Structure formats: structure tokens, C-alpha cells
Amino acid sequence: MVCHAGASCRRDGRRGEPKPKAPVDWVFELQAPNTIHPSGFRKNLLEPGDEVTVDLQPTKNGNSNGRLTRLVLADGTELDPQSFRRGASGRGGETR
Secondary structure (H helix, E strand, C coil): CCCCCEEEEEECCCCCCCCCCCCEEEEEECCCHHHHHHHCCCCCCCCCCCCCEEEEEECCCCCCEEEEEEEECCCCCEECCCHHHHCCCCCCCCCC
16 A cells, blocks of 8 residues: 555636636645655645645646645745655644
């Protein structure tokens, strides 16, 4: 069994760009929870309606989904779900 974390968000535009006619829902996937936990990811990290900045690597098929590469919370906290690849410990396992 493969266990990955995932979430979805609604894109309603980028800074400096006109807002799209309709919001686009994006689905993104992360690594296994035990892999991203040291980077600060927790199951209660995001609540519906939270405004965040998401960077992701989109899938090649053009659908609105991909792999999360960076998450910036409204308070400016930046989380890197790929930090485990570089041996970084992210936020050091702090709880949120």
C-alpha cells in the first residue's frame, strides 16, 4: 500500500495577472506523511478558506493537478515538502 498526502486548492489568479473568468480547482500530491512531517506539515495545517501560495510541478497531461514543491502560508511561513531530498529538517518537527 502506498500512502501519500494530498490536498486541493482553488486558483483565482496570480498577483499582477487579471483574475480568470472562473476559479480553477487544483489537486496536488505530496510525499508520505512521515516524510513531510519534519518539514512542518501537519494534518491541521490548512483549513478551508486559508489563503496560501502554492508552487507545484504540473502533470504532463495538462490537467489541473501536480506535485507540491512549495507552500507559503498567509503569515509568510514557507514549507518545502521536498526538503527531505536535501537532508534538511525544515521546521525541526515543530507542532502547529
